[in-house]
Amino acid sequence: MLKVEELSKNYGDFVAVDRISFSAGKGVVFGLLGPNGAGKSTAINCISGLLQPTSGRAFVAGHDTVAESKAARQKLGVVPQELALYEDLSAVENLRYWGKAYGLRGDALDARVAEVLEHIGLADRAKDLPKEFSGGMKRRLNFGCGVVHKPPVILLDEPTVGVDPQSRARLFDLVEAERDAGACILYTTHYMEEAERLCDSLAIIDHGKIIAQGTVDELRAKLGARDVLQLSGSFPPDATRHAMEALSNNGNHDLEFVSQEQQSITLTLSNASQHLPAIFEAVSVAGGNVSETSLRSPNLETLFLLLTGKELRE
């Protein structure tokens, strides 16, 4: 349903999206997980036709988004990261206007708008203006405007940003309902929990490049059952690395030295809590000291940390 081939977008010399490829079928939620500035919105804007890709192609329901842009657009629903609503038109007028923009008319329009209003939980606020809505309600209406024409492919750009937990849960329900109805959904987020909960498969993107791709289980398996241990303090560069490697060779076979920053090091190993005393000792023998310890069980966030050496969210 959605296919992206070697898509790139440059801003002058800066490469915002660097030859990304992926595809997703009917009834699938495909996640694009990455930190701020990774290129998620840029990728979505290239697919939606807002931006002209520098190279590569994208297909929506088989239509090239550049060569057959009109046909592709008709099949595409976009829920942009920033709200795009007429604040001075009621909820129902917003939905009706965008329904008409996609060619819905008459009874079909009436029925679909009523359905969407029910679906996004705004049926009783249909006549109210969005400027009187809460943030979560606006997000839901923003979602509704993107799907009012029942598109087979939906692009969702961080739909839950700045939303309270209750509205967030509602938005998840909305995404799942569209998926169950057979839509193909591209979902971008920098929340690992969202990706884990919603996405059937996903790509992790950083600096415009896809650095890992697969189902949630496949990606977890890359991590094994290892915990991620992050130590802060002072660490003489080479001595610490050697000490950790020595520790690894002396029995802790799955200990891996992942990265070293100025005042922190990152390690992975299984059952990390049992090995903490040995690790602390090795650090102090190497001439360093530990002021803070953070131990995390394996998840996509730690996978991102392992792949890039930095946090998903700064």
Add this chain to the structure above:
Amino acid sequence: MSFALSSFKKDIARWRQDLMSTLIWVAIPLLIGGLITALMSGQGAKPHGTMLLLDQDESLFSELIAGAYSAGELGELISVEKTNIEDGTARINAGEASGFLIIPKGFGDAFLNSEPVTLTLKTNPAQTILPGIITEVTEILLDAGFYLHQLFGSEIQAIKNFGEHPDDALVAAMAVTLQNKFEAVAPQLFPPIIELSIVEPPESDPGTPLAVLFLPGIIVMAVMFSANGLANDYWREREQGTLRRLVYAPGQLSGFVIGKALAAAATISFIGGLTLALGLLYHGISWVKLPSSLLWIAVSGIALFAWLSLLQMSFSSRRSANVISSMLLFPLLMAGGSFFPLAVLPGWIAVVGRAAPNGFVTDRLTAEITAVGTWVIPPSSWSIVIIAAAAGLLACALRLRSGFASA
């Protein structure tokens, strides 16, 4: 095209909620207009103009006529300046004077011998008031001269014998007295044999009071304020993200642009129509002027809206679009006859003003409102405005496509 209709309804529904700014667009021109009209109706400013005179006859009677223009109250309005044929023709054609009167050689003798003779009066078509006054005065003088001759022919002959150059003061005094005296009896007597041929008569009814000439400019001021304010709506839509959503939809850009232009035309017609109706009512002008004037306002409103939209969309931020377009508005309004009627603006400003888009619109609206008939705006002017509107809307759609909507 049905999306154009949806877009039209959408914008009308949105703008209706912002009634305050709509009212301000009416209020400012009405306030300015009210002040000016009040000033004009009071003892206020009178126009002052130059009448060029070429006296090829240089007889007593030609001097009588010349003296009459600068006598009494008339002298406050008109200065008479003697000139030659080349200078006079050049200056009246350049619009530098209100009128150019040529008294031909032999006028005095023809007058004395009751032979037909023709005076030539060229008036400035760009001015309305002064040429009218000059024309009227000339006609009265000729009437007076004729009856003077009928009744006092022999006395005049006697006065003539006083000499080639009689006392100026005497001549002037005589002119005024005779004028007043014979104005009263003239209508009952025979028509004069001296004919006045008026070259290039004023375009509009010479009876138009000056205050009425302010009305078209005030209406166009309201049109410009509202068109510029509404043009800023493209920025508003961009900031609230709805332009981006428009790009997501397949091929609806032109319907969107046309719908917004129609909504702008409706709003502008409402504002311009309100100002027009108040003006017609205040000045007691016939309502038959309403349909043609209103249609002109609506069509030229679309053109002005389209080009102001394009102007606003060419800036890199909403703030600079707002500030610079407002700054541009005032010189345009000034030159285009919104603060002072085009007819009283100094020569080169009036030329620039008439060429400015709003001045073009004001000029035609003035003609429509002050003319004796209706639908006097020529088809060529209608065509220009319609073509400008279409071109402006096309340019707006292209500007949206070329990136304004996607940013």
